[in-house]
Amino acid sequence: MADKNKKRDPMPPPDATPEEIGEFWDTHSLADYWDETHEVEFQVNLKSRQNLSPDETEAVKQGWQKLKELIQSLDEQHKGQKKGEPFEELVAKLLKLLLEIPFVLAKSGTQPSGDARSMTGEVAIQAKNYSNRKEPRDVEIIGDIDIVNENLQDLQVYVLVISRNISAQLLDKLEIKKKNTGLDIVTLELSDELSDLGALCVTYWEDICHFFDLSGANPEFSDWVQIAKNQSQTREKVKGVRKKLEEGIQTQRHVQKDVEKYLLERFNSAEGFNPISLSQAIGREKESQISDWWETEGAPICCLEGEEGHGKSWLAAKWINSIREKENIVTFWLDSRDWRDAKSIFDLLYSCFNLIYPSYEEGKINKLRNKPAKIWRKTLIILDGVNERNAIEAAQRILAEYFRNDESEWRDRIRFLLTTRPLDDYPDFERYLWSKCYKISVDPFNDAELEAALNRQGLQLDDLPDSLKAEVARIPRYFERCIELRDELGYFD
Structure with a gap:
């Protein structure tokens, strides 16, 4: 008190x-x-803003209509005043504010990279300012996408901004184009009510109002802008626009991070199916041969071939761990149990993404598996254990599809690294398919590799009995077993 x-x-x-x-x-x-x-x-009488009176509803609608008129007349207002297209500049400014990334405006005239693009070339903007009396030309819009896609190698997201409603027919065509190209095609439209473009304009009004001639605008319009800006529906609309743009832009980066997380766990385990613990791996001379293959043009598929226990999987794992640090690639690792039932490369890509994303995200997986062939610059898929679980049949289906013709959509962007025992004696072995692969033989440890493996255990070459030194200890898997038995029994002999 x-x-x-x-x-x-x-x-x-x-x-x-x-x-x-x-x-x-x-x-x-x-x-x-x-x-x-x-x-x-x-008593307090709180009136919900979700239930506006007829007069308020009409006032809100008139506000959106006025904004639409201002936007559609933008190019006409500035005609003859300066170079450039104000509507294109407005859209680029809005997306810069929304995504916090700069955009480069294209010069007037031919615009093979779109009206504007991000500095990285991952995002292209095509801005179409139509009046209500002018219908969008679907053929022109679809053709623009093809031109931009050809000229921007790193394009991930194509943003189509139209200052009117987008027809259902055009949306259907854009969906087909999205499927065929792998692009994220994001549409922003403008209407007489709350819309994507309208929501962005009122949200960033202070930053973009100078684009418009407001001399004839009703003073109440400015008040309406502030009210519309603060409405929950507007905030949700802007949030949705940001989400669908960012999802497309960050797709490859997000997948790379998720794959790295998976591989970190996969390559640091001493348990489970075919365990690989890279912390125990030593450098192998064959790593340089894999690097030579990677730099070789016209050799998209490499096959590491060796007898049981020669360390094929460990060699592949160690090499891809180093290449991921040097190059901007997406790398997938599939054990034989993960890919043995694949009927096609498309099936294989589903398995790749299904390893890092749960099955209930099937929509996301189906969307992503279009991107390695269509969008991403380079993807590497490791198929481990061709000789296991009848995976050879799936491998030969994949090779046949991959090499079917020189124009295969997979050839430019996806490469494979396979591990297997010698396959010559397998039934139905299709030699002509495997002859197209870059073959690297994986042998037992040489003297330097054996010594390095021993040093990692605090041992010298002379510590090994001659009975192990000659052959058994030179096979990586058997060497590991020898060390386990030595630790258990206290001696080698």
Whole structure:
């Protein structure tokens, strides 16, 4: 309870302004004035903004209509005043503010890279300013996508901005184009009500209002902009636009991070199916041969071939771990149990993404598996254990599809690294398919590799009995078993 004898500042008088009252209570506690308070009763009638009156609904609609008129007349307003297209500049400015990435505007005339593009070339903008009287030309819009896609190698997201409603027919055509190209095609439209482009404009009004001639605008329009900006529906609309743009832009980066997380766990395990622990791996001379293959043009598929226990999987794992650090590629690792049932490369890609994303995200997986062939510059898929679980049949289906013709959509962007035992004696072995692969033989440890493996265990070559030194310990898998038995029994012999 407050001390009545304590000297207190007087409370603000009844005629004090809200600011004065606020300043007072910012520095004083109600507990010190509790004895001066008394109970009151009052009613509050909170009117939901979700249920507007007819007059308010009409006012909101008129605001969106006015904004649409301003946008559609933008190019006409600036005609003859300066170079460039104001609508294109407006759209680029809005997306820069939304995504916090800069965009480069194209010069007037031929624009093979779109009206604007991001600095990285991952995002292209095509801005079409149509009046209500002018219908969009679907053929022109679809053709623009093809031109931009050909000229921007790193294109991930194509943003089509139209200053009117987009027809269902055009949306259907864009869906087909999205499927055929692998691009994320994001559409932003403008309407007489809350829309993508309208929501962006009111949200960033202070930054873009200079684009418009507001001399003839009703003074109430500025008030409407602030009201529309603060409505929850507007914020949700902007949030949705940002999400669908960012999902496309960050797709490859996100997948790379998710794959790295999976591989980190896969290559640091001493348990489970075919465990690989790279912390125990030594350098192998064959790694340089794999690097030579990687730099060789016209050799998209490499096959590491060796007998059981020669360390094919470990060699492949160690090499891809190093290449991922040097190059901007997406790398997938599939064990034989993961890919043995694949009927096609498309099936294989589903298995790749299904390893890092749960099956209930099937929509996401189906969307992603279009990208390695259509969008991403380079993808490497490791198919481990061709000789296991009848995976050879799936391998030969994949090779046949891959080499079917020189124009295969997979050839430019996807490469494979396979590991297997010698396959010559397998039934139905199709030699002509495997002859197209870059073959690297994986042998037992040489002297230097054996010595390095021993040093990792704190041993020297002379510590091995001659019976192990000659052959057994030179086979990586058997070497590992020898060390396990030595640790268990206390000696090699």
